[in-house]
Amino acid sequence: MERKLPAAAAAVLAGIFLATAPCAHAESVSAMTPASVVSALQAQGYTAALGQDEAGDPLVTATIGGWRSQVVFYDCNEVTHAACQSLQFSSSFRPDRPFDAQKAVAFVNANRFGAVSVASDKSVTVSWDVITGQGIDSSVFALVVKSYRMALDSIGTEAFPAGHPQLASAAR
Secondary structure, three states, X not given: OOOOOOHHHHHHHHHHHHHHOOOOOOOEXXXXXXXXXXXXXXXXXXXXXXXXXXXXXXXXXXXXXXXXXXXXXXXOOOOOOOOOOEEEEEEEEOOOOOOOHHHHHHHHHHOOOEEEEEXXXXXXXXXXXXXXXXXXXXXXXXXXXXXXXXXXXXXXXHHOOOOOHHHOEOOO
């Protein structure tokens, strides 16, 4: 004789199985896996290429919304240059309009995760730090890149008449 569970009991058991089943995770992006950074940038429609810096750590050169940028890897193993824990997006340019310390402070106040510096030669560097550890969800990484791009666009309106982000150049 076959015994059947009442419909309510079957639904409860199904819910338990679904709640405890392994979830399919979205791809993660991590400084530990430099290729994941390149892939995530390319998936967002940006150009990105993986190389290495003078110390041998990974380095991504990218164009993000018309801004030539670098993604610098930090907290890497000093010997193997692997197992990096964080990233820094960075773009440098010489503005067409004066960009002074007051504008830099206003930028920092408006952009929680960003930093800006003005060098003695009047060049401006915008940077954006991200701790990834073993990985952050690709949708979170996409928000980071979007925020960085919006910050660059914002500073571009201050630095360039009629907005000329293509005038930017990558610098560390």
